[in-house]
Every structure is written in structure tokens, then in C-alpha cells.
Amino acid sequence: MIGFLGDFDLAEEAAQDAFAIAAERWPREGTPANPAAWLITTARNRAIDRIRRNRTLAAKVRLLEMPEATEDEMDETTIPDERLELVFTCCHPALALDAQVALTLRTLGGLTTDEIARAFLVPTETMAKRLTRAKRKIATAGIPFRVPPPHLLPDRLAAVLAVVYLIFNEGYGGRGELAAEAIRLGGALAELMPDEPEVHGLLALMLVNDARRAARFADGEVVLLRDQDRSLWDAAAIARGRAALDRALALGGRGPYALQAAIASLHVEDEPHWRRIAALYGELARVTGSSVVELNRAAALAEAGDVEAGLELAESLELDRYHYLHATRAELLRRLDRVEESRAAYLRALELVHSEAERRFLQRRLAELR
């Protein structure tokens, strides 16, 4: 719809109209033989109606000249998967990075503005303005709705990968359908750019981590990696992920996604080699300069047996508003039998945590201290 109309908001309104009509009509008249085609046809015709009524959109004259579509003309095969065009448009360099991420999450991920705002720790109002400005810029400045031509494609990829990864992470916290969407996008990118190691690296990372989805929660409660029921791990996804990792490494990949995928792959071995994992986190921290990665290295060091080194590293990091920092400190302090400090750290983590399941997990750990 967006490719057809060149306007996000108009496409959204037309789609909503179509769904509203369907909701009202289909229970009475029965579901059409091809519901998707009916919806798209109806949405297109509603959009044409709106444009005709709105004179200021006279620039879209070419649409007025199009005959109204009929259902017979559309079948499943003519409905294009525009998600790749959409993701490259959303990630166009003329948009600020935070706008790229927000727009992709909103249009491809289907998150609400409020959910996106919470994910990035900004007020909803700020995020709403960011989205509006970005959509206006796409329309007004003529950002094309397309997959970039070959000479531009490599440069446009880095932003797209970053955004896909962010979508995956939002899904990984519990919204499973978002993770699947990110993996689908990642798979499509891997087909489109088979010689890019980081594309395979990202796909590998997402697959291996997502494979553990069913085991991460039991009855809505968080289950740590070491306690997970491995029969719930998706072995096929892990295999697919490792195949993608092999491709990335064969292409010489030592970038952030390939490294993270290698770490993820090591995590799901029967006896994870924590020292090797810690070393890879160290390499990754050098490549990215990320304190969060250093926090992961701290945890790996502790798992390898060096709890004090892990705690020292964790406490050197400037991540005071990051609940995982305090949760990690709390756990390491507990192992060192520093109970009061551990309690304080759990309380601080509880102030900052978002997810209800993680809140309950932290509360349980806190209660076990007493």
C-alpha cells in the first residue's frame, strides 16, 4: 500500500477503513474467497476516494487516472512482499538514526508509539513527534520507496542491520512475533546479500538466541540458561544458526554480529567454555566500545570461576540506570556472601526493571537472600 500511495499515513488510514468495513460486513455476508485480496482492493479504493475528496493531494493525479481495482485482478501472487523496500526506506541515511529505528519498529514491527518510547527511555510525546517528522520527511523530501540500487546497497546495509537487531531484541524480551519478524527480515537480507558476513552473522545470532525461547520462561517465570530444559531448545534453529555462522566466518567475518553469534553458539554447547566466551566478549567490547558488552564479559568471568574479577569489572562500568548491571552485581555479591550489598543491588535493580517476569525473578532472588 505504501509503495502504491507513497504516503505512510494515507496507507494506514486506508487499511484501517478496509478492516473496519470487513469487520462490519464479513459476519453478515460471509468471508470472501480471498480475504487478503479483498482487503487490499478495498483499501486501494478507499484511498482513491480520500484523495479525490482532498484537493491538496492533487500531486497524486496519476492515482485518480487509475481504474478502480477489482478483486479478480488480484490474487496472492500479485501481492508483493514489500518489507525489504520498506526497511531500506525506513533506514534511509537522510533520516536520523533514532528515526530509522522508530519508523521500522512502527511500520514493520507493529509496535505502538508508547512501546517504542519505553524501549528507548524517552517520553511517548517525543517518540510521536519523531515518527511524524520522519514520515513527513520521507514524503516531502522524496525518499524513494525501493531497495537501493547496487552502488548504494552496501552502504545502506549497516543501518538496516542495526535496526533489525533492535527489533529482534525487543521481541526477545517476550514479544515472540517480533523476533520471528526480525529473523524473517534477516533471512531475506541473507538471500539478497549472500556475500556480506555481517548479514549472516546477524541471522546466526538471532536464530541461536531465539532457539532458546521456549525454555527461557516456565509458567511465566524467568529460567536462567544453566537451568533451562534443553529439550525445549529448537535444535533445528540452532543448526540453521550455526550454518549461518559458518558462512559468516568463512567470509572472514570478525565484526560485531559474527562475534556475538559465535558467543551465542558457545553458550548453547553442553559445557560452555566460559573463558573462551569471556575472551570473545573482550574482542567484541574492543570493536564496539560498549559497556553492556563489558558487563556480559563480567558475567562470563564469574561463570568461569573468577567471581571477584567479574564483580570488579561490573562495578567499574557506568551503567547506573541499567537494571541488568545491578542484577549482575547482586548475583555476584551473593556468590561472595556479601548479603547486605547484594540486597541493596537487588532493590536497585527492582527500581529499574520493566518486564513483569524479570521483576518477579528479581523479587524471588531477593527473597532467597533472607
Add this chain to the structure above:
Amino acid sequence: MKYVLLIHQGDTPLPGTDEWAQLSEDEQKAVYADYQAINQTPGVTPSDVWLESPETATTVRVQDGQTLTTDGPFVSVKEALGGWLVFEADNLDAAIELAARIPAARMGGGIEVRPVKE
């Protein structure tokens, strides 16, 4: 779509300056050739107005009914406008590619690509 490409020379060596004289003859010729090629690009309306340098500008503001005049451009001299082109293009990517060919873009200045209201 119509775009205006606003050329900010920034640190770009300009004819008549010492910095320009320090460029090789080939580099100087390349600059002229690039501008000529750009002016001949389909869709480009060459500008018949070329501005004097930003140092020659005067900025006018009115505050509480008083006209205030300051020497120089509205922004810093380095940031000020040097000239512009009008370009009819299919989309922003095409305008960006043209902007990248303008010498100022690679020599210490920047090109602002702004869509024209339709």
C-alpha cells in the same frame, strides 16, 4: 520533484584566494570541469546568480521596531551560503548523488539539499 541545492563553501578554496593558488592546475581545472558538467546535467537549472563572498554580506534584524544591522552573514562566515542550483529529480537519492559531485562537498564545504514546495 524539485530540489534546491544550497552550496556552502565552508573551507573550500575559492578562486582569487591563496588557498586556491596552492591547488595544482589540474585540481583547478577539475573544479571548473565539475561545475560545467553539473550545469549541463539534465534536470539542472544552472544558477545565473553567483554570490559574492560571505564577508561582503550584511544581516538585518528588526527588534522592537528598531532595525539592527550586523556585518557578515546570518551564520558564521564558514557556514554561509555560496550559491545554489535548482535540480529536477526523481527522488532524493538522485539529488544526493548530484550534490556529491559539487566540488564544495569534497573540498571542505557542504551541500544542503532542500525540496521545493509543490
